Amino acid sequence: xxxxxxxxxxxxxxxxxxxxxxxxxxxxxxxxxxxxxxxxxxxxxxxxxxxxxxxxxxxxxxxxxxxxxxxxxxxxxxxxxxxxxxxxxxxxxxxxxxxxxxxxxxxxxxxxxxxxxxxxxxxxxxxxxxxxxxxxxxxxxxxxxxxxxxxxxxxxxxxxxxxxxxxxxxxxxxxxxxxxxxxxxxxxxxxxxxxxxxxxxxxxxxxxxxxxxxxxxxxxxxxxxxxxxxxxxxxxxxxxxxxxxxxxxxxxxxxxxxxxxxxxxxxxxxxxxxxxxxxxxxxxxxxxxxxxxxxxxxxxxxxxxxxxxxxxxxxxxxxxxxxxxxxxxxxxxxxxxxxxxxxxxxxxxxxxxxxxxxxxxxxxxxxxxxxxxxxxxxxxxxxxxxxxxxxxxxxxxxxxxxxxxxxxxxxxxxxxxxxxxxxxxxxxxxxxxxxxxxxxxxxxxxxxxxxxxxxxxxxxxxxxxxxxxxxx
Amino acid sequence: xxxxxxxxxxxxxxxxxxxxxxxxxxxxxxxxxxxxxxxxxxxxxxxxxxxxxxxxxxxxxxxxxxxxxxxxxxxxxxxxxxxxxxxxxxxxxxxxxxxxxxxxxxxxxxxxxxxxxxxxxxxxxxxxxxxxxxxxxxxxxxxxxxxxxxxxxxxxxxxxxxxxxxxxxxxxxxxxxxxxxxxxxxxxxxxxxxxxxxxxxxxxxxxxxxxxxxxxxxxxxxxxxxxxxxxxxxxxxxxxxxxxxxxxxxxxxxxxxxxxxxxxxxxxxxxxxxxxxxxxxxxxxxxxxxxxxxxxxxxxxxxxxxxxxxxxxxxxxxxxxxxxxxxxxxxxxxxxxxxxxxxxxxxxxxxxxxxxxxxxxxxxxxxxxxxxxxxxxxxxxxxxxxxxxxxxxxxxxxxxxxxxxxxxxxxxxxxxxxxxxxxxxxxxxxxxxxxxxxxxxxxxxxxxxxxxxxxxxxxxxxxxxxxxxxxx
Numbered sequence: 001x002x003x004x005x006x007x008x009x010x011x012x013x014x015x016x017x018x019x020x021x022x023x024x025x026x027x028x029x030x031x032x033x034x035x036x037x038x039x040x041x042x043x044x045x046x047x048x049x050x051x052x053x054x055x056x057x058x059x060x061x062x063x064x065x066x067x068x069x070x071x072x073x074x075x076x077x078x079x080x081x082x083x084x085x086x087x088x089x090x091x092x093x094x095x096x097x098x099x100x101x102x103x104x105x106x107x108x109x110x111x112x113x114x115x116x117x118x119x120x121x122x123x124x125x126x127x128x129x130x131x132x133x134x135x136x137x138x139x140x141x142x143x144x145x146x147x148x149x150x151x152x153x154x155x156x157x158x159x160x161x162x163x164x165x166x167x168x169x170x171x172x173x174x175x176x177x178x179x180x181x182x183x184x185x186x187x188x189x190x191x192x193x194x195x196x197x198x199x200x201x202x203x204x205x206x207x208x209x210x211x212x213x214x215x216x217x218x219x220x221x222x223x224x225x226x227x228x229x230x231x232x233x234x235x236x237x238x239x240x241x242x243x244x245x246x247x248x249x250x251x252x253x254x255x256x257x258x259x260x261x262x263x264x265x266x267x268x269x270x271x272x273x274x275x276x277x278x279x280x281x282x283x284x285x286x287x288x289x290x291x292x293x294x295x296x297x298x299x300x301x302x303x304x305x306x307x308x309x310x311x312x313x314x315x316x317x318x319x320x321x322x323x324x325x326x327x328x329x330x331x332x333x334x335x336x337x338x339x340x341x342x343x344x345x346x347x348x349x350x351x352x353x354x355x356x357x358x359x360x361x362x363x364x365x366x367x368x369x370x371x372x373x374x375x376x377x378x379x380x381x382x383x384x385x386x387x388x389x390x391x392x393x394x395x396x397x398x399x400x401x402x403x404x405x406x407x408x409x410x411x412x413x414x415x416x417x418x419x420x421x422x423x424x425x426x427x428x429x430x431x432x433x434x435x436x437x438x439x440x441x442x443x444x445x446x447x448x449x450x451x452x453x454x455x456x457x458x459x460x461x462x463x464x465x466x467x468x469x470x471x472x
Numbered sequence: 473x474x475x476x477x478x479x480x481x482x483x484x485x486x487x488x489x490x491x492x493x494x495x496x497x498x499x500x501x502x503x504x505x506x507x508x509x510x511x512x513x514x515x516x517x518x519x520x521x522x523x524x525x526x527x528x529x530x531x532x533x534x535x536x537x538x539x540x541x542x543x544x545x546x547x548x549x550x551x552x553x554x555x556x557x558x559x560x561x562x563x564x565x566x567x568x569x570x571x572x573x574x575x576x577x578x579x580x581x582x583x584x585x586x587x588x589x590x591x592x593x594x595x596x597x598x599x600x601x602x603x604x605x606x607x608x609x610x611x612x613x614x615x616x617x618x619x620x621x622x623x624x625x626x627x628x629x630x631x632x633x634x635x636x637x638x639x640x641x642x643x644x645x646x647x648x649x650x651x652x653x654x655x656x657x658x659x660x661x662x663x664x665x666x667x668x669x670x671x672x673x674x675x676x677x678x679x680x681x682x683x684x685x686x687x688x689x690x691x692x693x694x695x696x697x698x699x700x701x702x703x704x705x706x707x708x709x710x711x712x713x714x715x716x717x718x719x720x721x722x723x724x725x726x727x728x729x730x731x732x733x734x735x736x737x738x739x740x741x742x743x744x745x746x747x748x749x750x751x752x753x754x755x756x757x758x759x760x761x762x763x764x765x766x767x768x769x770x771x772x773x774x775x776x777x778x779x780x781x782x783x784x785x786x787x788x789x790x791x792x793x794x795x796x797x798x799x800x801x802x803x804x805x806x807x808x809x810x811x812x813x814x815x816x817x818x819x820x821x822x823x824x825x826x827x828x829x830x831x832x833x834x835x836x837x838x839x840x841x842x843x844x845x846x847x848x849x850x851x852x853x854x855x856x857x858x859x860x861x862x863x864x865x866x867x868x869x870x871x872x873x874x875x876x877x878x879x880x881x882x883x884x885x886x887x888x889x890x891x892x893x894x895x896x897x898x899x900x901x902x903x904x905x906x907x908x909x910x911x912x913x914x915x916x917x918x919x920x921x922x923x924x925x926x927x928x929x930x931x932x933x934x935x936x937x938x939x940x941x942x943x944x
Contacts, residue, residue, distance in 0.1 A: 456928035
């Protein structure tokens, strides 16, 4: 079943079906992605104002067999948001659908359109005295539709879950142009197959999310943050167990950071305050949010004292003010930017069974070392078993001289992850970057079920062809 | 595509493919369901010992186009576990696959086979010092496979989620006989479509779950339970908000109970201790589990005092011992048994947006009253918006004389629920009981997507035909 490119006649059809304002200039950002691996194409960029217009675009594309690439904030890291090859598609941007349709504080939920920017959703929740706990570094640009389509993760998954767990219902346009009205305000609804979770994580290949019911949570009464120097990744895991024994769900984030992160920050962003006089090999950022009646500083002090007693931690500091909490988080959140400035050859977004992490961290450098003298910066969301395992040229070497090693490095890391029961895409998704990885490491029964579902829901193959599954 | 009944030749094929022990007597319980609405048929009952044998059964059934009805603990309340009509099927019981394959306490998870009984899973988690928080009244018989296939709910969903949220991975046999090896030990894994959540809640119509990775949680350091008399369902909702403001995730269960529940218990189970000298119209059972450093009794006293101050509660009692906690819970958990003894005409398992609940509770009796002088017992998991709304003949009247009113009562309740944005199946599923309701109230776009998925994954239609979707 071959697809057709956007033609002037097709654009004329769209112009007839949509208000003039829906057709956009093809600005460069629609064709770029943050890591600069691909350049996209666009036959036309449309930005509908409402769900009916989205449906009209999809129906027109289905009638003409023209591919559609849904576009959110453009922050995806696996190339799911652009079409580098194939017939020139419709780029369907949700940027004009960014309304918060309703907030129900007593129900702890809000109804929001797919184009809403994450930080605006944070603000709207805060105004209602509540918290929308999904948070990622790109929160100022990422849009809800894309966050759901990729099942985004971030720093608070340990406590509150992925985007998936924070979504109670969806409105979406399916590949045949039908609108699914699934914006329920329900916690329990066992009426048929879970279409919501099928669309979440499908990266726009099974339909376009146009709005969502998002779960909000009460703000913890008191919050606190600490940095603690740990003896090893294994000690960090034991410290996490200890923290959860003490505080249950009160542990909001538990981030593992290697000295390389501090070195890279010192090298590229010298204005970021270095917290330690002497940089430790491993440390963790622990963030907690507790119920009334508990003092976060005391809880962190107790955790540190018990960790010290057990030989897990050797040094640490507890934030004494909101400004200091912010500094600690800034340190963590600027590491990806430092990585970008240094210039990673590969950024591996992997997850492992928690117990396997120390072993992986011990073994991987040796495997990579066989390919050359590369530098590694390993950090991540330890509580979720999610590491960002980034590989760089040796100090003083140029990234450009080592691009040829990329595939071998990725293969080496992913082979080891797979062998140890892990995932080669923890939170970023498959996009176009990891289609081959999914074919190599994915379960054959699951892959054949995925292909059957894709054919069933999108028999023409117009929705984001080439993302997740190879275009047929 | 018509299906064939089990024949002697088909049984001979199974006997050749499986060890003798796999073929079972067709005991009566395989053909019954708790509410006695239907009687099932079985061409043969098989109970495989491992996943490979399950796959052999499915392949044989696919080759002969014989229907397969997966059978767990037989406790489902919507008839999903039996085939009252159509060609005589294979009843595929998971009862011999009940091993706990592994427990990883540091990872807070266990790998367990589908035939494991829920209370055995509770015990295994407790032995590891952890909690598997899914709990329903039928925990002594219900099996993990069925609990997942129906996305079971229960009393702790408020805090810990449905069966869906407690499952990290699945092993399953798909309708073509392929085994999906998806028993990951990962918190984050964005590699392709969410097949796990598609099988969860599909009630055996898209495949047979054979094993699962279950999420465990740390046991709260201290637990407490209280009964509090509330002025109204609206006051109960305000009290819930207050409790969550105080304790965040510490609120484990929040059950609304009407005086009718106490009356029914007094009438049918007089040994159950009545907690109040004078039965109140509405009261709630509040169950909390707190982190170290907080005293549950103090927290409940504070909640009560603030509720009293705000005019939400007027009386209450806080359990002073584990025995009293048990008594409070026993009271709640015996209400379904009292209902059974009184003899409900209809048991409606509904959910509503939280804010709509007081209005629904106010309006529904008037609607039902137009059909006759029926009695109502309304109770449920208020924190999840899930009510069990049960309708009985007037006192002194015989159930048998009013069975003709059943459909009209159900239609009346479900119409109102649907009009108010609710669900006609909150936690029990569709099974065979609510296929018509799903067609009437379901979103057309979702229904057509469901039918497309069913045809794609089970083109022969052998998997539990007639459940969820009408057999074609």
